[in-house]
Amino acid sequence: MRKPSIYLFSIIFLSVSLRADSVSLSFFQNMTDNIFQNRYSGRDQISHLGFYIDKDFSKISVFTEGSYFYLFENSSLAYYLQDVGLDYLHPLSDKSAFYFSLIGQGVFYRSDYEDFNYLSFNFLAAFKTYLSQTSILKSNYSLDYRSYRYSLFDFVSHVLSVSFDRYFQTKTTIKSEINWGLKYYLHPYSSQEVILVEDSKGHHSGRRSYLFVPRAQFEGQSIQIFSFTGLFAQGIGGNVGFNISGMKQWYLSGQNPFTSIEEFYMVENPSYDRFAWTGYQLGAQITLLIPWNIELKISYTMANKEFPGIESMNLEDEPLGVTREDRRKEFETRLEKNFPRFSLFLSYVYMDNNSNDPFFKWQGNFLSAGKEWNMFFGGEK
16 A cells, blocks of 8 residues: 555645646556457556646646556556646637647656666647638647667657648538658667566566567667548537548658567557557547437447568567568447546457467457546636
C-alpha cells in the first residue's frame, strides 16, 4: 500500500499548492490473454491510476499529469509516467487563434526494464481558423526529443500536419488530413556488442534474444514518412451515427535501425511507434444512444502494415528472405455513460494479427473498465 499512498498524497499536495482550477482522477482495469502480442500469448491484468491538474493564468495554463501502470503477472514492466507543462492560447480574431505548449515528461520502469526509462521534451504549435461557419482549417507542428537510458533509442522527431473539416446541415461531416514526419535516431549503434538473452526471470514474453541488437555502427539514421487520412461521418436522427475512415502511410526515406519490432499491450515499447511501418488502415464505427443515455460504440478496423528494414524469421530464428508484413483485424465494442462529475466505460476488443513472421502471428482478447472523476474549482475551462 506504500506506493498508492504516496501517489495519493502527491495528488493532494499538488492540488493544494497550485490552487488548481480543475482536477481529474482516473482508474482503469485491463485484462488480456496476450500481453506481449505474439504467438506465445501471456495473460495479465493491468491497473492504471492517473491524475490531471491544471491552473489557468489568463491565456497561460500550467498543468501536470501522472499515470501509474501496474502489471500483476509481469510486475517488472510496471512503470510511472509524469508530465509537467504549460500552454498558451493567442486569439487573432473571433475566427482564428494560435496555440502553443511545452511539456516535459519522464517515464520510469523497474530495474529489469530500465533501458526503457526516458526523459523527453515536447513543443507543439497549432493554428486554427474558421474559413466559414461550416469549415475549419487546422495546422500543427510538433517537436519531440527523447533521451533513453539505453542510448540506442534516443531520437528527435518533427511532425507537421494540416487538416480540413467540413460540416453540412444534413449532419454530415467530412474530414481530411495530411501528415509529414521525420524521426532521427541520434545513436543507433553500440560501442560494444549487445545481446539480450532469453528471459529467465519468470516472464513469459517469449521475445527473441536479438530484439535490440543494432545491425551496424553509424552515427545517425533517419526515417521520413508521409500520410493521408480521410473520414466521412453521418448522423441519423438524434440517437444514431456512423463513420468510415481510411489512412495511408508511405516511407519517403530511411528504415528502422532495429532487427525486430514488438508491441506490448498498454506498455510503451521504444521500437514501435507511428514511424515503424508503412501501409494502410481502414475502419468503420457505429454509435448508438441507448436507454439511460448510455453510448454504445461498435467498430471494426483492418490494417496492412509493412516494416521496412525488418526481415521475417522462422521459429528457429532463420531469415525467410522477406520483409515483415502484418495484416490485422480488430473488433471493438464499448459502453460509456457520462455524468456531470464523472464517467464510466466498459470495452472489449478482439484482435487477429496475421504475419509472414510466425512469431507475430497471434490472436488476443482485451477487456477494459474504468472510471474518471472531474472536479472544477473555478477559473475558465
